[in-house]
Amino acid sequence: MNAGRARTWRAAALFALFPLLALLASVLAREKPWVETKTGETIVRAPVPFDPDAADLDRRLQPPSWKHLFGTDELGRDVLARTLHGARVSVAAGLLASALALFLGAGLGAVAGWAGGAADRGVLFLVNVVQALPALVLVVTAASFLPPSFLVAAVLIALTGWTDTARIVRAEAKKIREAPFVDAARAAGASAPRLVLVHVLPHALPPAVALLPYVLGAAVLTEAALSFLGLGAPPPDASWGRALAEARNLLPGAWWCVLPPAAALFLLVLSARRLGDAAASRDVQSPSP
Amino acid sequence: MLRFVLKRAASALLTLLGVLALVFGLLAAAPGDPAAMAAKAGARASAVSPEALAAFRTLYGLNRPPLERFGIWIVRAARFDFGISLSDGRPVGERISGALPATVTLNLAALLAALALGVPAGIAAARRPGGRLDRISGTLGDALFATPSFVLGLVLLLVFSGWLRLTPLFSDGGGFRGYVLPVVTLALPTAAFLARFVRSCVASALADPAAAAGRARGEGSGAAVRRALRRSAAPFAAMGAALVPSLVAGSVLVERVFSLPGAGGLLADAVFARDLPTVLALTLLSAGCVVAAAFLADVVSAVLDPRTRDAAAPLAPAGEAA
Numbered sequence: 001m002n003a004g005r006a007r008t009w010r011a012a013a014l015f016a017l018f019p020l021l022a023l024l025a026s027v028l029a030r031e032k033p034w035v036e037t038k039t040g041e042t043i044v045r046a047p048v049p050f051d052p053d054a055a056d057l058d059r060r061l062q063p064p065s066w067k068h069l070f071g072t073d074e075l076g077r078d079v080l081a082r083t084l085h086g087a088r089v090s091v092a093a094g095l096l097a098s099a100l101a102l103f104l105g106a107g108l109g110a111v112a113g114w115a116g117g118a119a120d121r122g123v124l125f126l127v128n129v130v131q132a133l134p135a136l137v138l139v140v141t142a143a144s145f146l147p148p149s150f151l152v153a154a155v156l157i158a159l160t161g162w163t164d165t166a167r168i169v170r171a172e173a174k175k176i177r178e179a180p181f182v183d184a185a186r187a188a189g190a191s192a193p194r195l196v197l198v199h200v201l202p203h204a205l206p207p208a209v210a211l212l213p214y215v216l217g218a219a220v221l222t223e224a225a226l227s228f229l230g231l232g233a234p235p236p237d238a239s240w241g242r243a244l245a246e247a248r249n250l251l252p253g254a255w256w257c258v259l260p261p262a263a264a265l266f267l268l269v270l271s272a273r274r275l276g277d278a279a280a281s282r283d284v285q286s287p288s289p
Numbered sequence: 290m291l292r293f294v295l296k297r298a299a300s301a302l303l304t305l306l307g308v309l310a311l312v313f314g315l316l317a318a319a320p321g322d323p324a325a326m327a328a329k330a331g332a333r334a335s336a337v338s339p340e341a342l343a344a345f346r347t348l349y350g351l352n353r354p355p356l357e358r359f360g361i362w363i364v365r366a367a368r369f370d371f372g373i374s375l376s377d378g379r380p381v382g383e384r385i386s387g388a389l390p391a392t393v394t395l396n397l398a399a400l401l402a403a404l405a406l407g408v409p410a411g412i413a414a415a416r417r418p419g420g421r422l423d424r425i426s427g428t429l430g431d432a433l434f435a436t437p438s439f440v441l442g443l444v445l446l447l448v449f450s451g452w453l454r455l456t457p458l459f460s461d462g463g464g465f466r467g468y469v470l471p472v473v474t475l476a477l478p479t480a481a482f483l484a485r486f487v488r489s490c491v492a493s494a495l496a497d498p499a500a501a502a503g504r505a506r507g508e509g510s511g512a513a514v515r516r517a518l519r520r521s522a523a524p525f526a527a528m529g530a531a532l533v534p535s536l537v538a539g540s541v542l543v544e545r546v547f548s549l550p551g552a553g554g555l556l557a558d559a560v561f562a563r564d565l566p567t568v569l570a571l572t573l574l575s576a577g578c579v580v581a582a583a584f585l586a587d588v589v590s591a592v593l594d595p596r597t598r599d600a601a602a603p604l605a606p607a608g609e610a611a
Contacts, residue, residue, distance in 0.1 A: 129307035132583075134538035137556070137575045141568055142315050144560035221437050225542055228439050229557050244443055248546065251443075251458060252451030259447075262440045270435035 113173025411487025
């Protein structure tokens with residue numbers, strides 16, 4: 001139990017690092033010094049004193065050095081600065097898409113579980129339809145006919161990611177519907193929306209929240225895949241998926257362009273899954289085999 | 290039994306129809322004119338005249354109402370006629386059948402490799418839960434499972450093609466050696482998933498009273514493992530179906546990473562060219578694979594375990610995105 005708790009904290013700490021980096025990226029990696037004199041002389045420089053979008057064609061594809069710890073890319077941009085800034089796209093896409101997916105899945109699941117009948121069958125059919133297409137195929141298909149933007153990508157990912165949440169909330173809502181306290185509330189004259197929102201949903205949510213880290217990990221992966229295919233947030237914003245696509249064309253040279261975004265993506269997804277495993281082992285429901 | 294199969298087949302077809310309606314609806318609701326977009330994606334710099342656009346719309350039936358287009362498309366698709374590609378004017382069916390051999394080879398080889406690797410690893414881990422082998426394969430499996438296929442592919446490409454120069458950098462026309470890395474990339478996460486699944490099946494079967502009775506009769510642990518595997522045949526079928534979406538999505542990315550000329554690469558290309566007929570046909574193909582796999586899994590588990598016939602069998606859990 002104690003070891004399990006320590007693991008949970010480690011997973012949570014590793015995971016929390018990424019939103020933190022995303023928030024601090026523009027402070028940690030910027031050309032402008034932290035402290036400077038009035039005449040513009042640097043007193044304290046930023047830890048990574050490069051603008052992520054600043055191209056420097058004289059310093060293209062430099063291997064790692066003390067100046068550029070992770071080297072520079074095709075346009076002479078600092079890879080470390082771009083990797084730090086790339087966290088913003090991945091983290092934001094993951095958080096936004098999983099929050100939307102929770103909202104959608106919990107709403108549809110609660111209505112289906114509560115109402116039963118035609119509404120239930122309709123929602124289950126929708127779940128089956130959405131799950132019959134690999135998320136990536138559906139998102140890629142839809143993204144091809146929409147303007148490439150971060151928001152579009154996040155919404156599309158959410159539209160494919162809500163199904164497991166809906167299944168779980170539906171099953172919970174079905175159980176809770178029969179609980180005595182719901183009968184009591186109904187007898188006291190509560191309306192149907194109030195019953196669902198106040199009495200059923202809060203009890204049906206915990207397993208769905210425990211699922212959230214997995215949904216988030218999957219959303220981060222889909223966003224990176226979308227960017228890798230060139231369908232994510234448009235350039236010049238740094239994103240790990242696109243950085244990997246650019247690095248692919250530079251192989252066999254420029255290994256320093258491949259490893260940082262690859263490692264960052266791997267660690268973010270791994271920590272999200274670890275957090276999910278930890279949450280699942282404490283909770284009643286384990287979502288995936 | 291026949292009734293069960295027919296019912297499942299009907300619901301599978303309905304699901305497929307739902308998928309098509311969803312995709313068609315999305316495309317119809319999307320802003321922008323497919324003719325103009327295809328023209329923009331295909332034209333070099335010159336503007337396309339309004340007359341040419343109108344002719345293009347008539348040729349592809351884009352001026353009809355969406356519902357009518359959907360109906361026509363379904364009727365044609367039922368006869369394997371997917372229309373003409375907007376990007377090179379060839380029939381879509383011909384383009385896809387040209388790309389399929391590479392994809393089928395990739396997926397089958399990856400599946401076989403994953404089975405050969407994952408099942409023995411899972412059994413070995415289950416024999417000593419908490420042992421060294423179990424912990425190592427658990428950690429490795431966790432890590433592999435969290436690795437996006439294209440990231441794994443890029444790192445393998447960097448090491449084996451970039452540094453060691455054992456495999457080609459681009460797989461198109463690379464022959465056998467060109468397939469090695471894509472297959473490994475697709476197989477490793479699948480093997481990790483399989484190993485974990487087999488481990489939990491076998492471990493729980495080895496811990497139950499039937500296994501204890503077997504031991505009391507003097508059976509070796511090999512027999513117990515065999516019996517455990519046979520008992521988990523039904524969940525195994527369901528798990529096989531769950532692997533299909535992740536293989537399909539994985540091959541889109543893996544083919545792109547290794548520039549393997551398969552259906553996944555074709556989808557990515559068609560998406561860029563805004564080639565609607567090709568995109569739709571490939572969507573149908575991948576949804577068809579997933580639905581067919583789920584249907585087969587239902588039938589197989591109904592044959593193996595009659596109890597599942599009455600239950601409202603849930604579709605396999607969603608696979609990973611990539």
